[in-house]
Amino acid sequence: MSSTVLDSIIAGVRADLAARVSARPLANVVAAAASAPPPRPVLPRLSGPTLGVISEVKRASPSKGDLAAIPEPAALAATYAAAGAAAVSVLTEERRFRGSLADLDAVREAVDIPVLRKDFMVDDYQFYEARAHGADLVLLIVAALSDAQLRHFHSLATDLGMTALVEVHDAAEIERAQAIDPALLGVNARNLKTLDVDPDAFGALVGTIPAGVVTVAESGIRHADDARRYAREGADAVLVGEALVTHGDPGAAVAEFAAIPGTQR
Numbered sequence: 001m002s003s004t005v006l007d008s009i010i011a012g013v014r015a016d017l018a019a020r021v022s023a024r025p026l027a028n029v030v031a032a033a034a035s036a037p038p039p040r041p042v043l044p045r046l047s048g049p050t051l052g053v054i055s056e057v058k059r060a061s062p063s064k065g066d067l068a069a070i071p072e073p074a075a076l077a078a079t080y081a082a083a084g085a086a087a088v089s090v091l092t093e094e095r096r097f098r099g100s101l102a103d104l105d106a107v108r109e110a111v112d113i114p115v116l117r118k119d120f121m122v123d124d125y126q127f128y129e130a131r132a133h134g135a136d137l138v139l140l141i142v143a144a145l146s147d148a149q150l151r152h153f154h155s156l157a158t159d160l161g162m163t164a165l166v167e168v169h170d171a172a173e174i175e176r177a178q179a180i181d182p183a184l185l186g187v188n189a190r191n192l193k194t195l196d197v198d199p200d201a202f203g204a205l206v207g208t209i210p211a212g213v214v215t216v217a218e219s220g221i222r223h224a225d226d227a228r229r230y231a232r233e234g235a236d237a238v239l240v241g242e243a244l245v246t247h248g249d250p251g252a253a254v255a256e257f258a259a260i261p262g263t264q265r
């Protein structure tokens, strides 16, 4: 099989992870996770009367390179929260997204809304680590995991009290995701193997998602009209990164998205 962008990101994630594991043994992180402040409830915030806005702290991406310096992630997150964001997503992947666990710490401390550790989760260690650093939510990328891993990591996240955002991109992945009965399902318009964005992916797939599952439309959302369209198609929430971090007034942008009426799927 030819190697994809996703494969190369994950190779880097595993190398960075190996360094952290040797610096801080698993037992230590497990203990820290157990004594971390309790996870914040997520789902009610994402399925209210207006569109839920998961606002992302994102410095760079493999598709666009550098987006914004974000010297103070805590201040950006506080702006998001004050403007009505439902949750904050913090990229912690270092090589391609220029994020860090320090960003996660700073953001969790700065806001009262739930915080997503956005990374390529491929090892138990990362889940304990996410919780130890205060994460309320973690991302499970179906394209990056086997069925067995998906099931195992979903229960591990749940056992740690976190909510899993299960991310899919196409019909085959939705079918694999259904096997674990996710409460929160994201459709990423961006194919992580090619980085192509398909704004029609959410609308094409939403009909196959059982009612009651909270849905998130992810990636490529630039304007309120994009978000309105996803709300109409049945998204409970949107996940927005680039458009916020490159906006002169990110608070105003969040407020505009967050005022959009919610869905009745």
Ligand SMILES: O=P(O)(O)OC[C@@H](O)[C@@H](O)c1c[nH]c2ccccc12
Pocket (backbone or CB within 6 Å): 056, 058, 118, 119, 141, 167, 188, 218, 219, 220, 221, 239, 240, 241, 242, 243
């Ligand atoms: O910056 P955008 O196009 O608004 O996208 C945000 C978010 O959806 C994107 O960062 C993302 C969605 N799923 C991911 C998985 C890994 C890394 C990043 C992502």
